[in-house]
Amino acid sequence: MTEESAALYVVPTPLGNLADLTRRAEEILRTVPWVAAEDTRHSGPLLKQLGAQARTIPAHQHNEHEAAARIVEKLQAGEAVALISDAGTPGISDPGARIVAAVRAAGYKIIPLPGPCAATTALSASGLLDEHFLFYGFLPSKGGQRRQALEELRELSSALVFYEAPHRVLETVEDMATVLGDRTLVIARELTKLFESIHSLPLAEGLAWLREDSNRQRGEFVLMLSGAPANADSGEGERILKMLLAEGLPVKQAAKLAAQITGMAKNALYDLALALKSAG
Numbered sequence: 001m002t003e004e005s006a007a008l009y010v011v012p013t014p015l016g017n018l019a020d021l022t023r024r025a026e027e028i029l030r031t032v033p034w035v036a037a038e039d040t041r042h043s044g045p046l047l048k049q050l051g052a053q054a055r056t057i058p059a060h061q062h063n064e065h066e067a068a069a070r071i072v073e074k075l076q077a078g079e080a081v082a083l084i085s086d087a088g089t090p091g092i093s094d095p096g097a098r099i100v101a102a103v104r105a106a107g108y109k110i111i112p113l114p115g116p117c118a119a120t121t122a123l124s125a126s127g128l129l130d131e132h133f134l135f136y137g138f139l140p141s142k143g144g145q146r147r148q149a150l151e152e153l154r155e156l157s158s159a160l161v162f163y164e165a166p167h168r169v170l171e172t173v174e175d176m177a178t179v180l181g182d183r184t185l186v187i188a189r190e191l192t193k194l195f196e197s198i199h200s201l202p203l204a205e206g207l208a209w210l211r212e213d214s215n216r217q218r219g220e221f222v223l224m225l226s227g228a229p230a231n232a233d234s235g236e237g238e239r240i241l242k243m244l245l246a247e248g249l250p251v252k253q254a255a256k257l258a259a260q261i262t263g264m265a266k267n268a269l270y271d272l273a274l275a276l277k278s279a280g
Contacts, residue, residue, distance in 0.1 A: 003020070004080060004109065004111065005079065005080055005102055006063050006075045006076075006078050006079070006080065006108055006109065007075070007079050007080050007081075007108065007109040007110070007111050008071065008075065008080075008081050008082075008083060008099075008100070008103045008108060008109070008110050008111070009028050009080065009081070009082040009083065009109070009111050009112075009113060010083050010089070010090050010091065010096065010100065010110065010113060011025045011028055011029060011082045011083060011084050011090070011113050012025065012084075012088060012090070012113060012114070012115025012117065013025070013043070013046065013085065013086075013087055013088070013115070013116065014087065014116055014192065015087045015088055015116050015118055015121065015191050015192045015193070016087070016191065016192040016193035016194075016196075017192040017193070018046070018049070018190060020115070020116050021115070022113065022114070022115050023044075024113055025113050025115055026050055028082050028113065029046075029047060029052050029054065029082055029084075029202070030050050030051060030052045030053075031083075032054050032081060032082045033053075033054055033055065033074075033079050033080065034054055034055055034056070034057060034071075034074050034079060034080070034081040034082070035047060035052070035054040035055075035056050035057070035081070035082045035083075035084060036056070036057040036058075036059035036067055036070075036071055036081055036082070036083045036099065037056050037058065037059060037084050037085075038059060038060050038084070038085040038090075038094060038095050039058075039060065039084045039086050040056040040058055042086045043056065043084060043086070044056070046245040048119075049096050053152070054082070055079070056268065057070050057071065057074075057134070059071070059083065059095055059096070059099060060095050060182040061095045062197050064067075064095055064096075064098040064099055065102075067099060068098060068099045068101075068102035068103065069102070071083075071099060071102075071103060072102060072103060072106045072108070073107070075108045076106075077198075078255065083096055083099060083100075087116070087118075088116050088117050088118050089115065089116065089201065092117055092119065092135075092137075093119075093137040093138060102170045104208065116165065116192075118188075118191055118220070118222050119127065119161050119163070119222060119249050121188075121191050121192070121222075122161070122186070122188035122191060122197065122198065122222035122224060123159070123161060123222075123224060125188070125198050126159075126186040126188070126198070126200070126202060126224045127186070128159045128184065128186065128201045128224060128226050129226075130157065130158055130159035130226060130227045131163055131201065132157075132158040132159070132227075133158050133159040133160070133224075134153070134156060134158045134159070134160055134161065135161045136149075136153070136160060136161060136162050137162065137163055138162070138163050138164065138165075139162055139164070139172060141168060143171065143175065144263040145274070146171075146172065146175050147175050147178070147179055150175060150176060150180060151179055153180075154179060154180055154228060155228050156227060156228055156229045157227040157228050159224060159225065159226055159227050160163065160225040160227070161221070161222065161223075161224050162223045162225075163221065163223075164221040164223055165220070165221070166217055166218055166219060166220070166221065168206060169210065169217055169221050169223075170210055170211070170217065172223070173187075173203075173206045173207050173210060173223070174207050175205060176203060176206070176223070176225065177203050177207060180203065180225065180228075180260065181203075181265055181267060182202070182203065182204065182229070182265055182266045182267065183202075183203040183225045183226045183228075183264045184200060184201075184226040185200070185201055185203040185206045185223065185224070185225055186198065186199070186200045186205065186223075186224040186225075187199050187200075187201075187206065187209075187210070187216075187221065187222075187223060188221065188222040188223075188224070189216075189218070189219040189220065189221050189222075190218075190219035190220065191220075191222065193219070195215075195218075195219065195273060197216070198220065207233075228260075229264060229265060236262055237258055237262050237264045237268075237269055237272065238272060238276070240257075240258045240261055240262060241254055241255070241258050241269060241272060241273050241276055242276060244257055244258060245273065245276060245277060251270065251273045251274055251277055252270065254269075254273050255269040255270035255272075255273045258273075
C-alpha cells in the first residue's frame, strides 16, 4: 500500500493487546514522517517496536488547537501525518475531533482506518438484546450533573454505553441504579488485557458486586445498560399479577415474573401487587 502525501490518517491503536494493531495501521505508522500522539511518552515504545522513524507531535486535550495548526503546516508542506491516541480510536472520547475538523476545514484529505474501539469491543460481548445503542462516553464527574445527565437518558429504549474511570465507578453505578431503575448492567474492564473481565448482572446489584472485591474496581471501564423497558399497558400488568397471585406466588416473585413478561418496571408492579393483595 502506498502512503498518500498531504493526508491525515486517523489510526486506532490497541486497547492493551499489541496483536490487535492491524497490518494497515502498522504500515502507516512505519511510513509516515509525522505522528500526532496524545502522549508521546506513551506512544514512543509502540513506535519504537514497529521500527517507525516518524517524528512526533503532541496532540492532547489541552493543546488540540495548537496541534491542529502544526498538523496543517505539515500537510501544506506535502507531508502525511498519522493521528493516534493512547489507546483505541482518536476522537471517540479521546482527543482528535478538533484536529480532524481543522484539517477538513483546511481542505486536506482525511483517511480513517478501522480498528480497536473499547465501546464496540465491549458491546459485542455484552449480550444486550436492544436493537440500537447510544454511546455516551464519560458522564459528568460531579454527582448532581451526572444524575441530571442520566435523567435525560432515562426514557431511551436504546442500550446505553459509557466509559468510566476507576476512581468514579462506584458512585456512577450507584447513581445509575438510583436514576434508571431496573436494567441489566454489563461491566467490562481491562479489555484485551491480562485481567479482562466482562460481567452481566441486574443494575440494582452492581454496586454490591463491585464492592465485594476491590480488584473489580481497577482498570478502565465500559459500563453498558439495557434500554428503558417498553411502556406496557398497566391493565395487562394487573391482569398478569392477578393470575400469578391467584396461583399463590409471593408478591415479590409475582412482580418479578410480571416485569419479565410485560417489560414494565418491577418496582411499579411490586407496588401494584401489594395493593392487589391488600384488596384481597
